[in-house]
Amino acid sequence: MSIQDIIEGKKQWRAHMARVKSLPRDYQIVYKEMQRYLFKVGPVDLPDGPLLPGIVDFFEEGVAAGKGVLQFIGDDVAAFCDDLIKDSPTFADIYQESVSGTSGTAGK
Template identity: 40%
Template sequence: MGGKQMSVISDKKAWLAFRKEVKALPKDYVIVFDAIQNYAFKVAPYVPHDTGAVLTQLLELFQTSAAEGLDVLAVCGDDVGKFANDLILNARTSA
């Protein structure tokens, strides 16, 4: 039981560190990231995918794009829902 508790604590620390990186993005990127994250969590039971891998890939893409000065909609397009869906479906098919 102690090992499980330690795992939960380390998982929480990792999650908080991850969210800190997300929050360091420009505000418009954070808004879109959070919308995609919420969608990924909602479809997880219905569409098998590695949510952590999808979100990590998305964070890396957004960090690179923000550093290049790109607008978030230039990265994901005007239809954020379609972008999120495609991201998850591609993660599912490549797994």
């Protein structure tokens, strides 16, 4: 990764966060909670993938429709996030595979 790639990545991230800050306050709060949750349990390609910008697109549609964020996604934010990443490999999945692949010595 070159310095130019890092700079471009930072520009994209700042533009993304500017979009988040333009959302209504309730949407911003839920987005930040979703982001925190997804960075803990989310897919491997989260930082570079389309998920976070897609959430902002989705939220902008909710704002345009005049809906509150919880009306739009439901009351259980974690369940909504889990549904978004259900088919994506996560770091937890990779860890579980590595642990199950090296079995044999722990139980003896």
